[in-house]
Amino acid sequence: xxxTRTRTTRPSPALPHLDEIIHQRxxxxxxxxxxxGGPMAFNDLKAVLGLTDGNLSVHARKLEEAGYVACRKFxxxxxxxxxxxxxxxxxxxxEQYLDQMEAVIHAAREG
Amino acid sequence: xxxTRTRTTRPSPALPHLDEIIHQRxxxxxxxxxxxGGPMAFNDLKAVLGLTDGNLSVHARKLEEAGYVACRKFxxxxxxxxxxxxxxxxxxxxEQYLDQMEAVIHAAREG
Numbered sequence: 001x002x003x004t005r006t007r008t009t010r011p012s013p014a015l016p017h018l019d020e021i022i023h024q025r026x027x028x029x030x031x032x033x034x035x036x037g038g039p040m041a042f043n044d045l046k047a048v049l050g051l052t053d054g055n056l057s058v059h060a061r062k063l064e065e066a067g068y069v070a071c072r073k074f075x076x077x078x079x080x081x082x083x084x085x086x087x088x089x090x091x092x093x094x095e096q097y098l099d100q101m102e103a104v105i106h107a108a109r110e111g
Numbered sequence: 112x113x114x115t116r117t118r119t120t121r122p123s124p125a126l127p128h129l130d131e132i133i134h135q136r137x138x139x140x141x142x143x144x145x146x147x148g149g150p151m152a153f154n155d156l157k158a159v160l161g162l163t164d165g166n167l168s169v170h171a172r173k174l175e176e177a178g179y180v181a182c183r184k185f186x187x188x189x190x191x192x193x194x195x196x197x198x199x200x201x202x203x204x205x206e207q208y209l210d211q212m213e214a215v216i217h218a219a220r221e222g
Contacts, residue, residue, distance in 0.1 A: 015140040015160045025134060029126040032219040049126045098216045105209045108143040 016104045021066045022097045026059045031094050034086040042082040060084055068093055127215045132177045133208045137170045142205050145197040153193040171195055179204055
């Protein structure tokens with residue numbers, strides 16, 4: 001008679017569920033900065049994170065497309081300004097990501 | 112006379128320093144599994160993480176090339192087996208990554 005044996009000695013870490021939109025290092029930097037510091041101007045965000053115009057634009061666009069970041073364009077003393085802000089969905093996604101990453105850290109340190 | 116003003120009101124999160132070798136989701140899964148469970152056979156690792164042969168091979172190779180994972184090939188009752196183990200350098204890199212990620216989590220939650 002066949003019996004089924006299940007291995008139960010080793011914990012099953014499985015592949016972590018991590019939001020790939022937020023997991024990417026530059027985008028994680030952007031959402032973290034916006035979460036901690038509120039709305040930020042394009043140039044401030046660029047300076048703080050040490051990014052090029054192109055790099056920030058590309059990743060901010062990806063975050064906008066995901067609905068995690070809102071972009072506001074306006075004139076300040078005739079100078080065009082661009083400002084980014086975390087949306088409610090972005091904040092929820094970040095919180096969920098941080099929870100998942102904490103679980104990963106906890107699991108990895110269990111050994 | 113010109114004065115220099117430095118903005119000090121906003122915290123400076125900067126771009127997180129995260130080891131890109133470990134940060135990638137599949138590789139993070141591999142090193143976490145090896146850190147928590149010790150050496151693992153190719154097939155066990157594949158099953159636990161829900162990966163294809165190709166996907167596991169590619170990412171394990173990358174971890175080997177970085178010196179984070181050691182690969183051992185041997186025969187067990189005439190069947191070829193492949194086993195992966197975290198190296199000392201891999202464990203250090205993972206610890207450092209986890210520390211950096213904890214700092215990211217902390218900074219993002221400060222807001």
